[in-house]
Amino acid sequence: DVKVTQSSRYLVKRTGEKVFLECVQDMDHENMFWYRQDPGLGLRLIYFSYDVKMKEKGDIPEGYSVSREKKERFSLILESASTNQTSMYLCASSYRDGTEAFFGQGTRLTVV
Amino acid sequence: QKEVEQNSGPLSVPEGAIASLNCTYSDRGSQSFFWYRQYSGKSPELIMSIYSNGDKEDGRFTAQLNKASQYVSLLIRDSQPSDSATYLCAVEKSSGDKLTFGTGTRLAVRP
Numbered sequence: 716d717v718k719v720t721q722s723s724r725y726l727v728k729r730t731g732e733k734v735f736l737e738c739v740q741d742m743d744h745e746n747m748f749w750y751r752q753d754p755g756l757g758l759r760l761i762y763f764s765y766d767v768k769m770k771e772k773g774d775i776p777e778g779y780s781v782s783r784e785k786k787e788r789f790s791l792i793l794e795s796a797s798t799n800q801t802s803m804y805l806c807a808s809s810y811r812d813g814t815e816a817f818f819g820q821g822t823r824l825t826v827v
Numbered sequence: 828q829k830e831v832e833q834n835s836g837p838l839s840v841p842e843g844a845i846a847s848l849n850c851t852y853s854d855r856g857s858q859s860f861f862w863y864r865q866y867s868g869k870s871p872e873l874i875m876s877i878y879s880n881g882d883k884e885d886g887r888f889t890a891q892l893n894k895a896s897q898y899v900s901l902l903i904r905d906s907q908p909s910d911s912a913t914y915l916c917a918v919e920k921s922s923g924d925k926l927t928f929g930t931g932t933r934l935a936v937r938p
Contacts, residue, residue: 748925748926750928755835755930756930757915757928757929757930757931758871758915758928760925760926760927763925771925773925774925805870805871807926809926812919813858813859813878813919814859814876815861815873815876816861816873816917816926817873818870818871818872819870820869820870821869821870
């Protein structure tokens with residue numbers, strides 16, 4: 716079974732803090748994604764990566780950056796957390812283009 | 828126009844009925860289509876994928892794709908209360924492109 720693991724289930728951070736969200740997949744998938752999910756807005760893509768050290772902006776990259784130093788790990792970085800970044804963050808991976816994405820359990824981030 | 832559109836619902840059906848969930852997409856070049864189920868507080872899980880026009884059946888679930896009309900639907904036969912969840916439609920426009928999700932349709936199955 717594919718396993719996508721996010722480092723934290725719940726996180727509370729203060730405004731202005733630098734926040735790291737980690738995601739690891741164990742199935743040698745090429746593609747990895749970071750989404751945020753908010754009520755009424757659905758899943759919105761922040762960044763995705765189709766190879767090590769490669770990254771592409773999604774629909775809402777502002778205020779975020781990513782890192783993919785190893786194939787299995789994709790990190791989302793909030794450079795200076797703000798209250799409007801309070802959300803559910805979901806990591807996903809897929810084997811290659813056109814194949815289904817598998818999701819991690821999600822990280823509910825609260826910025827106070 | 829949104830790239831992927833779904834009726835937010837809630838769609839309420841009685842137990843044992845057929846639930847029909849619809850999704851339209853804007854890009855004619857789209858090639859891959861997925862249905863995910865998401866229970867409250869949980870992450871999305873894949874139910875069906877479909878790539879060609881027509882129907883694809885898996886147990887109680889049938890996905891239908893019509894590229895000419897740019898819609899994809901999900902039928903759930905013999906609906907159960909455990910099917911109550913939000914159903915997300917996802918579309919990949921072309922190879923190497925992003926997977927775009929609709930906002931989801933909330934389904935409620937009444938016992």
